[in-house]
Amino acid sequence: MGRADRQIDALRHAGYQVVSYDRRGFGQSGKTATGYTYDVFVSDLKDLLEELNLTDVTLVAFSMGGGEVSRYAGLYGTQDLRSAMLMSSVAPYLLKTADNPDGGVTHEDVEGMVGQVAQNRPQFLAGFTKKFLNWDENGAKLGDEFLDFAAMMYLQASPVATQECVRAFGESDFRADLAKLTVPTLVVHGDADQIVPLEASGGRVPQYQPNAELHVMKGAPHGLNATRNDEFNKILLDFVAR
Known part of the structure; x- marks a missing residue:
C-alpha cells in the first residue's frame, strides 16, 4: 500500500524481492460483495504465494494484516515462511469476552464504528487517519498533503469492505x-x-507465541512506519537479514 513506500524502497535497495498487494475490496483489487473474513483473506494470500511460486518468505504485516499472518499459520502452516513481522497488529484478539477480558473493544464498539462508516465514511476515515498518526504530534512533519494522500487511498475501498473489515479485525480470535x-x-x-x-x-x-520477540517503540503511533520511518526501517532490515 502507498504508506509503505519507504519500507518497499528500503527493502528493494537492500536487494530483496518485494511483493506488496491490495487486500480484496481495497486499492486495485476486486471489490467483491462477500468474503471479508480472515479465512478468505489468507486463502487469497496463499493463492498469491502459489501463483508467484514464492517460498522462504518473510511476511511483514501491518495492523489487521497481523491477523492474516497469524491465521495463515493456523490454516496452512509455516513451511513456506522464513519469518514474520507483526507491526501495530490486531493479534491476538481485540474483542473483550469472558475468556479475553484484556481485549481492547466490545461488540458495541465494533458496531458503533461500522455505523459511523455506513453513515459518513469520509468523515469517519478522516478522523481515524488523524488518530492513526497521532496527528497533533506528527502532522507538522508529515504535512497536510499526507492526509490528502491517505484519503486518496482509503476512498478507493469498497464501502462493504470497509464496514466488514471493522468486524473482521475487531472480532476475530487469533490466539490458537x-x-x-x-x-x-x-x-x-x-x-x-x-x-x-x-x-x-x-x-x-x-502469551500465545512465547518465541515471539516484542519491540516497543516509545511514543510511536499506530502508523509508526510513516511517522518514524527511519527508525522502523532499521528494525525491519535488521530482522529480515537474520
Whole structure:
C-alpha cells in the first residue's frame, strides 16, 4: 500500500524481492460483495504465494494484516515462511469476552464504528487517519498533503469492505493461530497507539507465541512506519537479514 513506500524502497535497495498487494475490496483489487473474513483473506494470500511460486518468505504485516499472518499459520502452516513481522497488529484478539477480558473493544464498539462508516465514511476515515498518526504530534512533519494522500487511498475501498473489515479485525480470535506461528517472529508496536493499544494487542502476543520477540517503540503511533520511518526501517532490515 502507498504508506509503505519507504519500507518497499528500503527493502528493494537492500536487494530483496518485494511483493506488496491490495487486500480484496481495497486499492486495485476486486471489490467483491462477500468474503471479508480472515479465512478468505489468507486463502487469497496463499493463492498469491502459489501463483508467484514464492517460498522462504518473510511476511511483514501491518495492523489487521497481523491477523492474516497469524491465521495463515493456523490454516496452512509455516513451511513456506522464513519469518514474520507483526507491526501495530490486531493479534491476538481485540474483542473483550469472558475468556479475553484484556481485549481492547466490545461488540458495541465494533458496531458503533461500522455505523459511523455506513453513515459518513469520509468523515469517519478522516478522523481515524488523524488518530492513526497521532496527528497533533506528527502532522507538522508529515504535512497536510499526507492526509490528502491517505484519503486518496482509503476512498478507493469498497464501502462493504470497509464496514466488514471493522468486524473482521475487531472480532476475530487469533490466539490458537499464533501458537502455530513457529517461525522467527518480531512484534513491533508503539506504546502511543490510539487505534490498536499495545496492552490489548502486541503486548500480549508472547502469551500465545512465547518465541515471539516484542519491540516497543516509545511514543510511536499506530502508523509508526510513516511517522518514524527511519527508525522502523532499521528494525525491519535488521530482522529480515537474520
